[in-house]
Amino acid sequence: MQLQINNSPFNEEQIELLNRLLPTLTDQQKIWLSGYIAAAQSAAPQTSPEATLQDVSEAAPHSQPAGPAPSKEVTILFGSQTGNGQGLAEDLSQKLKAQNYNVTLSSMDDFKTNTLKKVENLFVIVSTHGEGDPPDNALSFHEFLNGRRAPKLENLKFSVLSLGDTSYEFFCQTGKDFDKRLEELGGERLYERVDCDVDFDESAEEWFEGIISSLNEAQEASSAGTFSTSEAQVAAAGAPTAEKPAYSRTNPFKAELLENINLSGRGSNKETRHLELSLEDSNLQFEPGDSVGIYPENDPELVNKLIDEMSWDPDEQIVINKKGEQRSLRDALLSTYEITVLTKPLLEKAAPLSGNSELHELIKEGHEEQLKDYIYGRDIVDLGRDFSPWNVPASEFVSILRKIPPRLYSIASSPTANPEEVHLTVGTVRYDAHGRERMGVCSGQCAERTEPGDTLPVYIQRNPNFKLPEDHETPIIMVGPGTGAAPFRSFIEEREEIGAEGKSWLFFGEQHFTTDFLYQVEWQRWLKEGVLTKMDVAFSRDTEEKMYVQHRMLEKSQEFYNWLLEGAVVYVCGDEQYMASDVHEAMKTILQQEGGMNEQEADSYLEDMQQQKRYQRDVY
Template identity: 65%
Template structure:
């Protein structure tokens, strides 16, 4: 195809050069050049260019780009405990599809591990659970990749986004291990791994932009702008505001009750929130996120210690938005959690060398001990003087992370409402009384008529069985009872026929039997088939839910053999581990299995989504 000078703005020597270069260009080069010219806005100055040039550099390039992108498949695998990685993976999948990529999206447990050999472009999004462990729904894939059965992956391109909490010792450990292992197997990085703290939105967006730029093999295409326009158009068509983690809904508090009786050692609040007009949907097993505010008295104390002006304006985001310091410390910045990364940044702002000694000390247990139970006020009091401006200091702080609470109600049973069960955290540490940021706000500073910024956090890993006739076994302690209230409200509303067995534990029968009247009503109506309770402080020897499970081991095993789904909700470090240990014992005793066979049985239950945990 020869370029002609006639009716074009090009000189003969330019046409000769074009005729030499164009035939020798690869399709990728033509695509790149087309994108370069488009981004340089050359098209507006070459409107009279010869049709041949337009055909070669625009029509052909865009067609080939569409074919190339349409045939390139990107595999997205996620491991998620609370649902953040799952939600991000879904968003990224949609963005790639809008760029004409073919996308395979899967939770790791549903992905056939051996199929990894056929994957060319792989994106992994994973959280880290417990003491550096992979999430439950990533364990099988994690074990395979780290085993000797894992194949060479010389043709694989990959990138890892890791979510975590820097206050934990093994911050983003699972993501780091996936990243290193895929490299060991021969994979090449599309884009470097990014480890995200609790405020993960901006680094996650940076990671995706970098991944997309490499996948496009050209100057980065700004997808975000187009998506915002498309979303805006959709919103206008639907005439409905879209509320999410980045745009929370202000939910009015309808009820705020203390569930515990007089004399209890605990204070568990039952909150009912109004969602009318929010257009939010959720299912039993999902969570509600709340963006809390810091205690105003702590904010005032910090400002006083640092001798700052509370009305001074400081930037609160990368866009440079300014807020008064008091407001920023109340509703934007985390002032209650200390982490090693924060201490490392703070050490650059003080002349006190003791902070550096603490950070670099070989005795890491000393650092852990200092971080536990202390907040920003402790830090500034212990390691002054601080000759630093408010803007410099707030610049090292992370945002207040939202708190997630298992939803304790069914949307079918309570339209336009959401109910929560929140345990108020109070304790003494290092000479001061302390309260939980969100639980303290809900218990002490939130009244009916007030509003809380909320969003829905979907959790596909903790769901009622699709078949309503499937029996369910629900195990929870304390506020771990919350999702089971939602389960039974839903089953009552839908007329589910499967049997339901609840194990519940707390300290005292008289003061701590949460939602007692409701369980008794459901028992009498047959919505709840069986209930076993354990109140640890009512007997000379402490009795917990795992002890009740052991007492009912024969029946429990029979339910499992009949296809029951078993749920565990509560404390991960103690309660959930003890429950799992008892489950393994029951399988060995009642099923005549050895330890390895019992572990395999439980693993299969997990894969079949018949063993689901919501632990924290």
């Protein structure tokens, strides 16, 4: 018999839960449950009819004595530069809450380290940045954990999900560091570390399932024979799942291209594109500082060249995922697999498939420099040509390739100023290498194969580590040469719309004033109208001695320091390897020259600025 709302004291959600549970119970289970509830009521007479089964079970004594149950408290810490790690941490948090766990979710730089010793279940999600370095918001926690103040963690159970890119030498190094250090401090792995490449979705989902299963097994083993197990199952069955947007990283929105403009002047050494995409009917929301992910397609000419080189049948059906979905080989190479980048792990997987002794020799220990030289600037076509014969079917060869990762671009528009649109600034990558012209996968598609009216699969990548200050009167300093100026266009558009009164200062750099001054008319209008307070530019090829943004900062060191004293937030966007590190050193020099600090004090000042969210970087 089905319960109805009009003849019971339960609400609609409880009715649905009971109607799913009651038909599954045996007569013995119904009798036991009836007696249990009666005992619980006598033990807790104040319980209201609306109380949940969990409330009742907490108020009533268990029918059997049990030892200390494993903790239902879970802590998730993330270290994330671009937002991928934070997004995964939030997904895991929702999954664990649906399983009735109490979750503490925190970025590493916000976590109170003096509480670490009390944590019993710790899950770490962290990316690796640069050459094996922690992301900015993981630096302080990484330093703490490897310092003398790190506590013994004998009662800790932990697991680590590390994000990285196999094209870098120190793949997932930060995650490996955390995993090793937590074990050294006495922690016990609840589940083995998983290292993810750029196509991390399936690997991350497997890790989620693994740690949740491990947690649940520990709970069930402890509570065998008591009501607790049934309670957890009922709560999990009835727990509402978190609503997710219809469009996401795993379900991108096909955005129509409205505009595709070449910002670079005639004669420029570069080609920088301004794209305007429609988000109408997508329900995608973003803020200044966020990014757009684009899933690109490989160049059809490159795909055809690879198929010809390997003598493959383009119509052969290939399984492209664990669900068994199939596509033709040509379609799979166009839109599923990465074919433009070689990595050491890929060559190691390829060697057993090749009958060429030179490839086997290249991957041997001691040949690291030769391997690095070979990989640079080459792609799968080169691999196929240089190390034939390949005595395996196409399906086996393709199975070693990784999925095409999305390309992230800083958003160059304010949603307030341009509702239902998103603007991007894309530098086209073109170069010659090893006798062939080469092109960036996504930038080449945008420059040569995408016209207004076409669509691109996109999603929003939130970046909570690169945001305008909540106080609109706070001064901001923006350092963004080249396409690094994109988010600052978004910042200034937003501040214009909301009438922010705080001062703003932009440092912009490029090669030539006449051909490479991106968004020049807009910056000059904002300067004239007072929306942008100051702008300093550096065009490196227009002067006998190359001039970069860090040189302009040093020229204005006294004023720059005064802005810092006024509480200015500093934003840096662009190349990490050279520009961002040079800008960081320039800031240290300014603090030493104008603030009378020594090097250690200047380092500490910048670390404090990062902790206070007054020094934010979006670097790549």
